[in-house]
Structures are given as C-alpha cells and as structure tokens.
Amino acid sequence: MKFGENCIPQVSIDCVVFGFHAHQLKVLLLRVRSMEYYALPGGFVGQEEALDEAAQRVLQERTGLTELYLEQFYTFGQRNRGEIEMQQKLAEVNQLSSAEWLQKRFISVGYYALVDFSLVKATPDELSDSCDWYDINQLPLLMMDHHQMIQKALDTLRIMLEYKPIAFNLLPENFTIAELQRVYETILGKELIRTNFQRKILSLEILERIEKKYTGGAHKAPYVYRFKSTKKPHES
C-alpha cells in the first residue's frame, strides 16, 4: 500500500517491536533515507483495513513474521507532532508525488510487539536505508515523537507483565526459568528473587516442563520449559 492511495488521511500507525538478546531489551528501528533520523516501523491504514490489520501488515513487511504478539497501547495526537518541515523534506528527497497528502499533521496509533529476536528478518521499507535492532538504553536520534512512543510502550509493557504472561513471546519456544527471569528483570529494570519468581511463574500453570538442559553436569542442569498452548498467547 503506497502513500495516499486509498488510505485514511492524517492517520498513521507506529510499531515498537521489542526483542531480547544478550541481556538487552532491543527495539527495531529504521534509518530514514538521506536524513539523520531513525524511525519506528510504521505505515498508513487502508480505507478497508482495520487498525490491527494495518499493524500486522507493517510488521510482517519489516520482520518477515506473520504471527506475532501485538498490542495497541496509545494514540499520539499532539498538535505539534507533525514536524511539517521534516515531512516536506522527506517527500522531496524521495520524490514523492503524494507530497501534499503527506504534509499534514498526523494522528498515530501506537502498537507494541514482542518477538523472538532470532526469528526476525529485519527489512527496511522504501524510505529507509536500514532496519536494525538498538538497545533501548542506547537509542539513536529519533524523528518526531518516536522516543516518547518507545517510553510509553515500555511503561505499558511493564504494567501488562503483571496481567498477562506475555514475556514468553520474547524467547524462543523452549527456555529455562532463569532465562525467563532475565527477560522480566531487563524489562522491569530490577532484580527479582529467584525462588519467588520461580514459584510465581510455576503457580500460573501455563508452562510445561519438557526436558533437562544438557550442561555437562546433569545434577545441576536446569529444566527446560515451553508455553503449554501450542500457540503463543496472542489471544490470552
């Protein structure tokens, strides 16, 4: 779907894709072509397309994944969020014929996604030079209000962790409790007590134990778990 073609005017979506790797919480960012800014993966909403469908489409294009855990978290609609000058330059640089359409203030619906880092094939869009992961604590210069979007997504994720066992979506299919605990600790930005965490997670009865991880010392090998459902808890 191209700019302006049968899209809802002045509405966009932006996606904060969270991944977990090397003890870091990461987000997927695009380097905007010929500009100094980075941007969240985003796009527009077709007249015949649901907001959720638009977000899924954008994320499939950027990650190669068709079924990912996705939640709408906030809609950004400040008066000054347009940065019309930047939008003009973006249109010029990329010789967009639909420049007029783009040079308006947009309201943007924010989604966050939790993905298995190892499965993502990061793919830039037609206005970007690159698409890559960045540590959430070392973000490059972001366009418009995208930094605020990431912060709001993280705030929401921290709250929602208490209500839904969604952190599994950041891990491969099989994982140890210690790996899961590291994900929680990284998102929450604090250490958790191992025995309490293990008791709490297991009491939810959402994990099944499948095997011991081979570590060379069998008596110390941790158990490996997976989420009980055959599907990840997209709909939980």
Place this chain on the structure above:
Amino acid sequence: MKFGENCIPQVSIDCVVFGFHAHQLKVLLLRVRSMEYYALPGGFVGQEEALDEAAQRVLQERTGLTELYLEQFYTFGQRNRGEIEMQQKLAEVNQLSSAEWLQKRFISVGYYALVDFSLVKATPDELSDSCDWYDINQLPLLMMDHHQMIQKALDTLRIMLEYKPIAFNLLPENFTIAELQRVYETILGKELIRTNFQRKILSLEILERIEKKYTGGAHKAPYVYRFKSTKKPHES
C-alpha cells in the same frame, strides 16, 4: 466546533464518563435524537487541536466541568465499525449539510473520565434529546461499538486502579474510608476485606484525616479524609 468544519476527517473521540452514586457505577449517555440508540458523549478533533484537548472540550460541554480526570484508553478502528446506514439516517434526520463528510468510516479514540457525580450538569449535544446517567449493569441499546467501548474502559480502569489512586475522583472532596472501599468494590465487582483495604490505602500516604463524621454516636464515628494534594491527582 461543527461537523466537518476544519476537523481531521474520519477521526472521532468518544468518552466514557464514570460516576458513582447509590452504590452504582454509572456512565453518562446521550439519547440520539429521533433514533432508538444511545451514544457516548463524543465529537471530532480540530486540525489545530490535540486529541486530549478535544476530549476535554467535549466533556466540558456535556458535564459543565473544566478540570476532570481523563485518560485515553484505546482507539477503535475495526473495518465494520462505521454502520454507514445509521450515519446516513443520522445526517438525514438532522438535516446535516455535511452529510457526505459524515458518511465515512471513522476511527475513534476512546477516553474515560472519573467525575464527582454530584457536580455534573449533564447537557445533551445538538444531535441528542437527553443526557443522563445509566447504571453500567443496566445499559440501554447503544449505537455502533459503544458497548464494547464501555467494557474496554472498565477493563482498563480495573487494571489502572492498582497503579494510581484514581478512584478518589469519583467521590466528593471529603469521604470516609468505607465510602472509598465501596467505590473500589463496585468497580472491581467483588468484596474487599475492610482491614486490609484500610491498611493498604493509608499506607500510600496520600490521604489526610480532617475530622470525624458526626453520626450521633461519637465513639463510632468514622474519620473523614481528603486527598492530600490541593488538586486531584490528574497528573499523578
């Protein structure tokens, strides 16, 4: 601000205004003129207006209150949420010249507000016959996806109660702990243990005790509290 005049096309806002009265959680609804439906207070967003400002403006018009506790909670963007036929009829009945503008699918940003029931002067808009309170457990027939909006607002409110002491906004300035507990119980739909509730609320150190409520039997009179801040916690 009238339909279509310098508004962002295909974007609306809808507000779930919660009030508390006679042990009931209530929402403010409009009876749509010449139709069988009720609707949430809503409106459109000016080109030069922030989403939050639009919500404040709509709520001031419907409630007479200028400073109320307001939170954006979800943006509704299903493909079929338009009910174009109903919108056509609404335009016809009200002889709206901007009918064409109205006959498109809209994306609606949902806000919920928590208000002191006793201060609200419920005022219908130009397309409605009445504006009144309804028990959330006995709602009339609602237009479009407004029933879903109320449910989503309630779900969010229940989660947010754990994080922010926002329930005070539903009470008059001065209240007893028992009154506050009834608000929590009504929203959460379950009974809470009195001593635990009192300990938890007081441990937050956000209330100040101002006097005893006169009940005729002084030794049993409960203490009256108010929120410590001079302003209600709109920004907490």
